[in-house]
Amino acid sequence: MDLHTACTLNHPKVIDMLTLSNDLNMANNKGWTCLMYACYYGNKNLVDRIVDLDPTTLFSANHDKQTPLMIATMSGNVSIVKKTFHVDILEIPDKLGRSAMFYAVLYNQEEILEYFIEKQANCNVIDNFGKTMTMTAISKGFQRVMKLLYEYGNRHEKNVLNTTWSEKLENARKNPQSDERLDYNVEKLLKQLSLEKYWPVFDKRNIRYNDFLKLSEQDLKDIVYLVQGEN
16 A cells, blocks of 8 residues: 555554655655645644654645645644644645635635734735635625634724724715725726626615625625616
8 A cells, every 4th residue: 555545544554654754745646745635634643743754745735736734724624734834835826826825715714714814824815817815705705704804904994894884984085095995996896706787786875895895695685686676
């Protein structure tokens, strides 16, 4: 039995096989290493053993340019994410331009996202399809992820989520340039999501970017029904 299969099956003798291996970075025909399989199947003991034997395994990448950290993030095991974390690989993109933090958003891994936020990961990554993390979270309806990204990206405006409509309108009057920028962001975001036909409704109701992020799924459905009714 080869080492990759042993890691996949968590074979009883896999630890001995790892210890005897001369190259823990050896990849199979898919570009996957033993550490990647251990991360994918959530085998924490195996991950610990591999990383302790050879820390350079953290820097490997498969044919999709996925790192063990990305695979651990995708699988949702927080303890394995922490074990495979290294600041030098945090921002490495896969072949689609997505970082490990992007994976946390894509797979709705809230606790892992919070961990990456603690590590000050870049939340402004744009993938090869032109999508940001926020756009991805919105399109999938991950409301808590949206809030985490918003709060992280706007810590200097951390009280905005708690302001009332009247306060927002008053701030808009005092700072029309900022209001115009938020207005544009909503329109651009809707275009990115192929929802531009709904923009007039948002504009008419003075819904800005900050407010858009707070809309519930039912709010969005109501807007869709409204546009359909008008047509």
